[in-house]
Structure formats: C-alpha cells, structure tokens
Amino acid sequence: MVSSFTLKAITAFLSASTVTAQLVGKEQTETHPRMAWKRCSGKGGNSCSNVNGEVVIDANWRWLHVKDGYTNCYDGNEWNTTACPDNASCTKNCAIEGADYRATYGITTSSDQLTLKFITKGQYSTNIGSRVYMMKDSSNYEMFNLIGNEFTFDVDLSQLPCGLNGALYFVSMPQKGHGEPGAKYGTGYCDAQCARDLKFVDGQANAEGWEPSSNDQNAGVGKKGACCTEMDVWEANSISTALTPHSCQPEGYFVCEETGCGGTYSLDRYAGTCDANGCDFNPYRVGVTDFYGKGMTVDTSKKFTVVTQFLGSGTDLRELKRFYVQNGRVIVNPEPQIPGMTGNSITQEWCDREQEIFQEEIYPFNKWGGMASMGRGMGLGMVLVMSLWDDHYANMLWLDSSYPTDQDPSKPGIARGSCSTDSGVPADVESNHADAQVIFSNIKFGPIGSTFAQPSGT
Numbered sequence: 377m378v379s380s381f382t383l384k385a386i387t388a389f390l391s392a393s394t395v396t397a398q399l400v401g402k403e404q405t406e407t408h409p410r411m412a413w414k415r416c417s418g419k420g421g422n423s424c425s426n427v428n429g430e431v432v433i434d435a436n437w438r439w440l441h442v443k444d445g446y447t448n449c450y451d452g453n454e455w456n457t458t459a460c461p462d463n464a465s466c467t468k469n470c471a472i473e474g475a476d477y478r479a480t481y482g483i484t485t486s487s488d489q490l491t492l493k494f495i496t497k498g499q500y501s502t503n504i505g506s507r508v509y510m511m512k513d514s515s516n517y518e519m520f521n522l523i524g525n526e527f528t529f530d531v532d533l534s535q536l537p538c539g540l541n542g543a544l545y546f547v548s549m550p551q552k553g554h555g556e557p558g559a560k561y562g563t564g565y566c567d568a569q570c571a572r573d574l575k576f577v578d579g580q581a582n583a584e585g586w587e588p589s590s591n592d593q594n595a596g597v598g599k600k601g602a603c604c605t606e607m608d609v610w611e612a613n614s615i616s617t618a619l620t621p622h623s624c625q626p627e628g629y630f631v632c633e634e635t636g637c638g639g640t641y642s643l644d645r646y647a648g649t650c651d652a653n654g655c656d657f658n659p660y661r662v663g664v665t666d667f668y669g670k671g672m673t674v675d676t677s678k679k680f681t682v683v684t685q686f687l688g689s690g691t692d693l694r695e696l697k698r699f700y701v702q703n704g705r706v707i708v709n710p711e712p713q714i715p716g717m718t719g720n721s722i723t724q725e726w727c728d729r730e731q732e733i734f735q736e737e738i739y740p741f742n743k744w745g746g747m748a749s750m751g752r753g754m755g756l757g758m759v760l761v762m763s764l765w766d767d768h769y770a771n772m773l774w775l776d777s778s779y780p781t782d783q784d785p786s787k788p789g790i791a792r793g794s795c796s797t798d799s800g801v802p803a804d805v806e807s808n809h810a811d812a813q814v815i816f817s818n819i820k821f822g823p824i825g826s827t828f829a830q831p832s833g834t
C-alpha cells in the first residue's frame with residue numbers, strides 16, 4: 377500500500393504536468409453581476425434566507441485575442457491560423473477577456489432577478505443569446521444537490537416567440553471549471569449533447585480541425601466535445617415547455633472525440649454515450665394542448681412560478697414532479713391525454729411508457745442508464761445554467777412545433793407545440809425578434825415542501 381505522503385506527491389506531480397492554463401487578457405476586468413437567491417427550510421416557503429450569489433458568462437462568448445495585442449484569435453466562426461496553427465500554440469498565444477455584461481452581452485441583474493436579452497448591438501460586435509452559471513463565490517460554481525430537494529423560480533417569457541428557448545437547467549460541470557482562469561471566466565461547460573462548439577475543451581484550444589458552421593456566423597464544431605449528465609428543468613418559450621432528464625455514461629465530465637461524441641454536433645446523433653434526446657414531459661406533446669401558452673391555464677403572457685421536485689434519497693432519483701403557481705393559485709402538472717399514457721410526473725416507468733407509445737426506435741435515455749444514471753449525475757452536485765438561445769440545427773421545432781417534420785403530426789409524440797414547421801429559422805428570429813428576452817427571478821431551493829405551499833394530496 378502506498379503511504380499517504382507518496383500519494384500526495386504523485387498527485388502533485390500529475391497535476392503539475394497536466395494543468396493547462398488559458399491566459400487572461402487585461403482589457404476588461406471581470407466583474408460578475410450579483411444575483412441573490414433563497415435557501416429554504418421548514419414548510420411552505422416562509423422560512424427562507426438570502427444567499428448572495430453571482431453569475432458568470434460562459435467562456436465561449438468572450439473575446440479571445442493574441443496575448444500582446446488586439447488581433448482576434450477567433451473571429452466570427454474561424455480561428456486565426458497564424459496565432460493558432462495548432463491547439464497547443466493557440467492556448468499559449470491567446471488571451472481570454474473579461475466581460476462587459478450589460479453593454480456587450482445584454483445581461484443584467486437586479487436583486488434576485490436576471491434578464492437575458494436576445495440580440496445586443498455592442499460597440500464592436502453583435503451578440504446573440506447567452507449562457508450564464510450561478511456562482512458561490514468569484515471562483516467556484518454553486519453546486520446543487522437536487523435529490524430530496526425542490527427548486528423554484530419565477531419566469532417571464534412573454535417576449536419569447538417560436539424558435540427561442542429561455543432555459544434553466546443543471547449539468548455535472550466541475551465546480552472550478554478548468555485550469556486557469558477556471559470558473560471565474562465561465563470555463564468547463566459540458567452537457568448531454570457532448571458540446572463540440574466549445575473553443576476550449578479541458579483547458580486546451582479546440583482549434584485543430586475546427587469546422588465553421590454553414591448557418592451560424594459565430595459558431596463552429598471542433599474535434600473534441602465535453603459530455604456530462606444534464607437535467608433540463610426548464611426549456612421553454614411562450615408556446616411550449618419541456619422538463620427533461622438526460623442520462624450519460626459515465627455521468628461526470630468527460631471529453632469525447634469527433635463522431636464518437638454523438639449528439640447535435642456530430643453526424644451520428646447516437647454514436648456517443650450520452651442521451652441526446654431525453655425523457656421529456658411536454659404537456660402539448662402528451663396531448664394537453666390548452667394547458668400552457670398565452671391565455672391558457674399557465675398563462676405565458678404573464679410571469680409565473682415554476683416548482684420542480686426531485687424525489688428520492690442518496691443518489692436514487694425516483695420521481696420528477698412539476699407544479700406552477702400563478703396569481704396565488706397552485707396549478708398541478710396535467711395528466712397526459714394520449715391513450716395508454718398515465719401520470720403527470722417523470723418516473724422510470726413513465727419514460728418506459730413514453731418510449732413504447734411514441735414508438736421511439738432509439739431511446740438513448742434508457743440505453744445510457746435512465747433515471748438511475750440521472751440520479752448518479754445529481755449525486756455529483758450540479759451547476760445551475762440559465763441561457764437564451766436559438767437553434768441552428770433544428771429551429772427549435774423539437775420543442776414548439778411538429779418534429780420530425782416529415783411525419784404525421786397526428787401520430788403520438790410528433791406534435792410538441794403550435795408553432796409552424798417553418799418557424800424558428802435563426803436568421804428570421806434574429807432579425808424579427810431582436811428584442812426578445814427572458815427574465816428569471818426569485819430562485820428558492822430547499823427540502824421538498826420548503827419553497828412553496830403544496831396543496832395536500834398533490
């Protein structure tokens with residue numbers, strides 16, 4: 377057996393030899409916008425105390441320039457091949473900058489509220505959408521342990537049309553992000569699509585082999601991707617909403633390569649070991665077409681509260697339950713209206729039935745471990761992500777329209793929302809809905825029953 381002294385020495389040597397550092401630029405100091413939230417105990421949302429959090433924008437949105445100048449290392453959707461002939465030189469030559477949250481990215485906070493604007497015309501660039509993470513302090517992400525707890529927030533997405541997604545979700549990212557500058561600059565992202573649009577993966581530039589997108593002037597796809605379990609608490613606009621766990625093998629952060637990544641960014645969506653599709657609960661998709669939308673039971677023309685319960689213990693996730701609160705009234709999640717489908721919450725049995733009734737030939741959620749995998753992912757602690765995005769791969773039709781578009785919309789599982797199948801084209805939403813925005817506020821977290829007054833018997 378190795379003595380603890382030797383073990384320490386080995387660990388120190390390993391990390392010294394593998395740590396990668398990204399340089400930090402000096403043009404803009406990084407000041408995270410403050411965002412308060414509440415930790416609750418007791419019952420009914422009455423005993424909650426304030427937590428002073430802060431948010432950080434993901435590293436991918438930041439200006440990356442040569443370390444002793446202003447030349448872009450990455451411009452539009454391509455790398456400068458002089459500064460970045462290979463990814464090791466690129467990592468050494470380029471510096472990542474601090475963010476002007478309001479002016480460049482359209483991100484503002486006030487007390488317990490966060491506003492993400494869709495299009496922001498800055499002095500040097502036009503920004504499209506954003507992705508931020510909740511932090512515990514300036515260099516650590518806040519890690520949420522969801523099982524046995526309840527997560528509640530208010531959302532106003534009255535100004536989010538077809539094709540946009542105001543998302544609130546959790547991923548098993550490392551608490552400190554990667555290397556230097558770590559979480560302070562929003563590094564370390566991963567998700568169940570095995571994100572390959574990241575300019576840096578595991579602290580190394582993803583430059584070699586980068587393919588610029590054909591329809592996104594700011595994005596491309598690199599050779600490497602970053603994977604991990606993902607709990608989509610909220611993917612929504614004013615038309616449709618989905619609650620979706622995504623399993624992964626293994627659950628925690630790992631790097632994948634090329635087509636082997638699978639997911640949205642790869643030729644074979646199912647080649648990887650994460651579940652790109654998810655086991656979703658979208659009221660419209662399970663036949664309840666008058667529940668969620670403007671003027672409906674949950675009226676998306678106004679702000680409302682979203683409650684999500686993660687029932688279970690340890691790493692055993694048994695059930696995902698959803699409630700809404702609007703105008704002081706608690707609204708329970710609806711029962712599916714599709715023959716054979718029962719239950720208004722997500723359990724392993726519910727996912728099995730969805731696979732069967734929607735006749736999903738490939739159902740990667742179950743293949744990669746189902747609820748058991750999601751539970752293990754939650755056991756690692758998860759980082760809270762809030763984002764606003766448009767979809768250059770499928771125009772968000774999987775959320776708010778009929779999808780796949782070549783199938784009969786009357787077949788169970790095809791219709792997901794009332795948006796037209798030709799809606800959601802990024803060029804259209806970017807020019808016609810530049811003013812779109814989402815506002816998240818009043819986040820509360822604590823044991824089941826602690827964040828809102830749950831009616832008995834529900």
Ligand SMILES: *[C@@H]1O[C@H](CO)[C@@H](O)[C@H](O)[C@H]1NC(C)=O
Pocket residue numbers: 442447448456457458459
């Ligand atoms: C690429 O970077 C080099 C410096 O490394 C710079 O001289 C050159 O102008 C840049 N090219 C473009 C197209 O920005």
Ligand SMILES: CC(=O)N[C@H]1CO[C@H](CO)[C@@H](O)[C@@H]1O
Pocket residue numbers: 463464577578580581582583584598599600
């Ligand atoms: C992180 C990353 O993208 N690394 C790549 C750098 O370049 C080499 C050589 O092409 C690749 O094998 C790595 O995957």
